[in-house]
Amino acid sequence: MNEDFLRVEAHDCPMSACAAPAGSPCRTGRGRVAAQYHTARFRLVPALAKALNVAVPALRRPGSVWVELPRPPAADAGSASGVRLGYARASTLRQSLDTQLAALAEAGVSRVFSEKVSTRALRRPELERAVALAGELRASGVAVTLVAHEHKRLGRGIELAALAEQLRAADIGLEFLTGELAGSHDPTGIVFTVLAAMSGSEREYIRDRTLEGHETARANGTAIGGAAVTDPAMLSMALHLREQGQSLRAIAAQLVITKGAKKGQHPSPATVMRMLRDHDDRTQHS
Structure with a gap:
């Protein structure tokens, strides 16, 4: 729509x-x-x-x-009215969104974005669309609130904290209809502050534990990272394409992984960059 x-x-x-x-x-x-x-x-x-x-x-x-x-209810003194955008999510195709949609309709939202996607999914397209529209409306001077049935619909832990940081930066309000965080939350309020602090502390914790794991692995002579997806043939083709002046994205699109769980897929531009960089480093020190 x-x-x-x-x-x-x-x-x-x-x-x-x-x-x-x-x-x-x-x-x-x-x-x-x-x-x-x-x-x-x-x-x-x-x-x-x-x-x-x-x-x-x-x-x-x-x-x-x-x-x-x-x-639409007024959300701040700088705007004559506000817009309330709703978001609903179910984790599986079998789960119904009816309860969430009914609650959002009763809460008077102007537009509902809904999807069925797992909590573990890296992307939630409808949530991204909702946040993007909220940002556009707020940038035009309209007060905006993103409304969800409960905070778990938006994410958990650091994921929810990262979203709260994004909303706070855009001056977008947040409201949960039920659950532990039920209520309306202003971008300058305590909930945003706590979520932002949680985001920072969790990032630091994950970073420290990752670095500790790397150090332990190196001390034990263990290779770091998942199974390699590159091979000599892929490197040779990548070098040839780079000589032609093609970008990393264009090079990645022409390469194919020949082994492992990602067999048949294209490597990411970041993988191609690391492969070429490692080659350049070996050549320079050889």
């Missing part, structure tokens, strides 16, 4: 013939929901300032009798 309408509806319509409040679509002189937002309104959004028109989405039922929708 296109989120442009949320950006537009974060503002009151300045057209005297419309004067739709924040949270509601524009209306025609005959009291119907307009098919497009009025130019004076969508041009309040920097990203849409040069657009020719911005359509009112089907969920607002253009052409139907105009009814004022609930105005």
